Amino acid sequence: MEFIINKECFNKAISDVSHAVSIKTAIPILSGIKIVANDDCLTLLGSNSDIVIEKTIPLTIDGVSGLEVFEKGTVVLSAKYLSEIVKKLPDVIHVKLNGNQSVTIKSNEIVMNLNGLHSGEYPNIPQIDGAGYFNIPSVELLEIIKQTAFAVSKNETRPLLTGVNLSIKENKLTCVATNSHRLALRELPLESKVTGSFIIPSKSLNELTKLFNNEADTIHIFITESYIVFQTNHISLFSRLIEGNYPNVSELLPKDLKTIITVDTKTLLKGIDRACLFASEWRNNNVLIEILDKSKLRISSNSSELGKIEETQSIMSIRGEAGLSVSLDGSFLLDALKAIKENEVKLSFGGPMRPVLIEPSDNSSYRHLISPVRTY
């Protein structure tokens, strides 16, 4: 294996695949990056037990030549050191594999030898030939993830709930995440030949968000029996799926709603954020919301040690009874409000001990449900 590569290009690819590499791993080869030099491209691979990231560097990008391959071959190099080294080198980098998996890296008058590992021990990537797929604009995919992935359970005792459920039927994509105290649901019209229900680890989606953050392209999504693959032109993220049947959540969405109010999203978010300061003493960050009358809302919380906070805010419109109060986990409500980009938010109450439904005031494609907390 021997090639010359532009520094920036190599650096970006190493940084991208490093998202999948864990420094601390029981399997030494997984702390490395697999480099494959082909006649027409260089491929880098990083992987852990959940995800695999594959990045391909072509010979030319936008007509500019950035890679020249002299000899095909493959090797695995420490992700940590390769990344540090390449960052600290000037310009153009010459990489050559010698015997015994030793790799010579040269740049100007700098010569180094880095001990590598045999790539034969590196796990194979899942095959996606013939797998069903659909396409989604990256902006929409990232928004869906941002609106749901935070709501998963952090508790590993029910592994199903640590993932986000993606279900596709009748040209509609539904994304759901819940920790059984709160639930986030997002729907999107989608043309797809694939149908079914899949559970994706939330960690994989978080990595996906970082990796595809600046991609403006369409993302191709392939689904195999145990993997989901997100792919753009030069990069692929493979995530394992969580096995099992995700609970049916549609019946949880409340039907008999006593009171529906509309308020300013940012104002409510700031008020809840302040109240949370005094709620940290409670196990559930208890924040009390009271609908005082047709035009006023009160937000309060207290702590025996610190003190208390109380503020009133305006209700923009109300349907149903006033005089209702409910105690919620303030941090859950904060998360829900942060996921709403619309200026006005609608809160629907079924009663003091019934879940509260939170959604943008004129867009029901995103819905969030929070169960009240007991205050005694």
Place this chain on the structure above:
Amino acid sequence: MEFIINKECFNKAISDVSHAVSIKTAIPILSGIKIVANDDCLTLLGSNSDIVIEKTIPLTIDGVSGLEVFEKGTVVLSAKYLSEIVKKLPDVIHVKLNGNQSVTIKSNEIVMNLNGLHSGEYPNIPQIDGAGYFNIPSVELLEIIKQTAFAVSKNETRPLLTGVNLSIKENKLTCVATNSHRLALRELPLESKVTGSFIIPSKSLNELTKLFNNEADTIHIFITESYIVFQTNHISLFSRLIEGNYPNVSELLPKDLKTIITVDTKTLLKGIDRACLFASEWRNNNVLIEILDKSKLRISSNSSELGKIEETQSIMSIRGEAGLSVSLDGSFLLDALKAIKENEVKLSFGGPMRPVLIEPSDNSSYRHLISPVRTY
């Protein structure tokens, strides 16, 4: 105590004095900020066992009124919560002390009660009336600290060496720090009526750097028996002094130098930085520097596990013999080079086991000494 204050102004003052507050402290009152409302100003105080920071807010700043005091008084409030609360409040803040050290903080329709502590328990600040003092431009003071404070010992077994020695005599200020393996020395002409030698904890100087980072003013420095005080218009930092006699370091500076070379500072810094990557396996980050001939320098390091690195760099000028090599702690050399802002650096060698002197090529006000490491 009752006053109304502009939010930004209050927030900045809280943030400034918080530098001296440790959240985890065995003395609960020190986790708070002491607030004193006077007729003509508000004073905030934060302190720990090493330093005290005092900030004064006048009634008007640049002709703009930002503070109105209705009733004098004093109280101690939790630094952590006061800071969080003030950040999250809009505009103008109304603060009022009630009975039982409870404080009401109001802003628009937001009302909170924060439990405070009696300020009588708060330690008194050291008196500086009649203390000797000198003045120094803040830019110069910060540069001196940046060039020396990093070189102190991190080991508490010799407390003297954890401080920076400031000595003033014959209109010259000398700043020295050493951990007994390396030494940084900076001199500055200074008009001062105070003379003597003082040891300041490096932690205090690091806090000073953060606090006075954006101050363009002159800093007044007062020295009392056990304190040094750095003061500008509205802010004072009091630091305790370390007791004892600092070792005399002037005799350590080498006299018989065999080889003196001049090289480009940034190029050398980058080379040493790269070599350090492979040196981390050694206890002393061993990096080997070899003067190959009159025009070439070689930098190298190796690790049995990772591999090795080697590069050659140009020598700009040389006096004395070539063919010399010395093994240094690469991280010490990096620190020394980072403290030099001049483009060219002079390295003076006394022999393979003699300390290396590092200084800007045409400015001897800053000198750095590093002892070689044994490689066997």
